[in-house]
Amino acid sequence: MFLSVDVGNTQTTLGLIGPSGDVCQCWRAQTDKRATSDEILMILTNFLAGRGYSLESVDAVAVASVVPSLQHAWNACLARLRKPHLMVGTLKEPPIPIRMPYPTQVGADRIANAMEALACYGAPVIVVDFGTATNIDVVAPDGAFVGGVIAPGIMLSAEALFQRASKLSSTPIEVPPHTIGSTSEEALQSGIVVGAAAMAEGLVARIQEELGAPGCPVIATGGLARTVDAVCTCFTQLDPQLTLRGIHRIWRHYRGEQG
Ligand SMILES: CC(C)(CO)[C@@H](O)C(=O)NCCC(=O)O
């Protein structure tokens, strides 16, 4: 079994991937930006044990982290596991061509998204990832990752609004019955969920125009993709495991050179 780890700013997702390349088990943990390697190791051990696996069943591990403060703890944890491993964010050579002025700025999760989307759906392709940020990752017709969009995430912007507007309180992130909300809660759900869908539709249309690829595939991923997909017209595919599979694919890409 292979273990893919996506260390996001809010949550860390872990996926156990079998020989077929499919994610067969998936866990979510809060990302603790001050976690130690002992704590990370304990979480790994407990998660696996909870579903009848153990560290012995893991042959290799790859980690894509967008949280620099955890780089050291994860490196220490990987060293203690004594298994073949890879840190996606510290690669010298990117696994796909990156046509941007500062390729080392790009988040490891975005590289994994672009890599996996290209492999599964071909070029050009657009990924919309609803996480802490809502980011859009664009692969051009020639297969190069050319950039995209980074916007405030759904939860993040909703929480900021609840905090600053005294009369508004937290509401479940669900699709409202109408776009014209008739209660405060429905109006908020419209702004948050339908708003995210409309933003995705508008940005994707502009990106497709810039790419000269009006009908290209558009993949939705990330924790809130399913909710937005219910009211969004621009996605051709919902693929919640895209990032975890991409991390595995990057591993396979480098395996030859690693020996
Ligand atoms: C955009 C996020 C926060 C999405 O997780 C992450 O990929 C990140 O911190 N990226 C660095 C900036 C960039 O990708 O251009």
Ligand SMILES: [K+]
């Ligand atoms: K995540």
